[in-house]
Amino acid sequence: MSDCNSNCDSCASKCSSAKPKNDFAVDAHELSNVKKVIGIVSGKGGVGKSLVTSLMSVNMNRKGYNTAILDADITGPSIPKAFGLKEKVVSNEMGIFPAKTNSGIEVMSINLLLANETDPVVWRGPVIAGTVKQFWSDVIWNDVDYMFVDMPPGTGDVPLTVFQSLPIDGIIGLW
Numbered sequence: 594m595s596d597c598n599s600n601c602d603s604c605a606s607k608c609s610s611a612k613p614k615n616d617f618a619v620d621a622h623e624l625s626n627v628k629k630v631i632g633i634v635s636g637k638g639g640v641g642k643s644l645v646t647s648l649m650s651v652n653m654n655r656k657g658y659n660t661a662i663l664d665a666d667i668t669g670p671s672i673p674k675a676f677g678l679k680e681k682v683v684s685n686e687m688g689i690f691p692a693k694t695n696s697g698i699e700v701m702s703i704n705l706l707l708a709n710e711t712d713p714v715v716w717r718g719p720v721i722a723g724t725v726k727q728f729w730s731d732v733i734w735n736d737v738d739y740m741f742v743d744m745p746p747g748t749g750d751v752p753l754t755v756f757q758s759l760p761i762d763g764i765i766g767l768w
């Protein structure tokens with residue numbers, strides 16, 4: 594297939610070379626097309642994940658690739674602040690449209706949904722994990738070459754959910 598991106602988990606076509614589906618995989622939005630998904634992880638907090646996510650995104654965007662950031666750090670989102678994003682995301686009956694930085698990087702973060710960005714998010718693990726899955730399934734990620742997923746620290750619910758539910762192509766680990 595000419596438009597194959599090797600992500601069978603996020604592809605609707607039933608071609609002969611399709612790989613078996615991961616049972617925990619969450620389907621991307623039907624209007625999404627994300628070619629590569631890179632997770633940024635660490636064993637502990639404050640080691641530079643959000644900074645590396647931001648710098649990698651800016652760099653790939655400057656190289657001419659369509660770039661996106663999925664901020665999976667629901668309880669400690671940093672990405673909107675790093676890019677000075679203030680506007681809330683908009684949605685319609687089709688789905689949620691990510692925000693765009695000045696240079697055109699698409700961003701989805703809990704901060705862009707909360708009425709007041711300093712409101713604390715005090716949710717149990719399954720709700721947080723469900724939110725991350727919705728950032729993949731309900732957001733229209735239209736034509737993204739590289740998506741960087743900024744994770745919370747450690748090996749808790751969110752990193753496990755991201756690794757099980759999203760078609761991750763690679764990780765950047767900071768220690």
Ligand SMILES: Nc1ncnc2c1ncn2[C@@H]1O[C@H](COP(=O)(O)OP(=O)(O)OP(=O)(O)O)[C@@H](O)[C@H]1O
Pocket residue numbers: 635637638639640641642643644645666669671744745746
């Ligand atoms: N290589 C570096 N040199 C100097 N300062 C850095 C470096 N990387 C990150 N920092 C600074 O350290 C602080 C923490 O960085 P950052 O928020 O990116 O970490 P994080 O791993 O995302 O943290 P958290 O686990 O809380 O999400 C920030 O103030 C950032 O500017």
Ligand SMILES: [Mg+2]
Pocket residue numbers: 642643644666669671743744
């Ligand atoms: Mg961070």
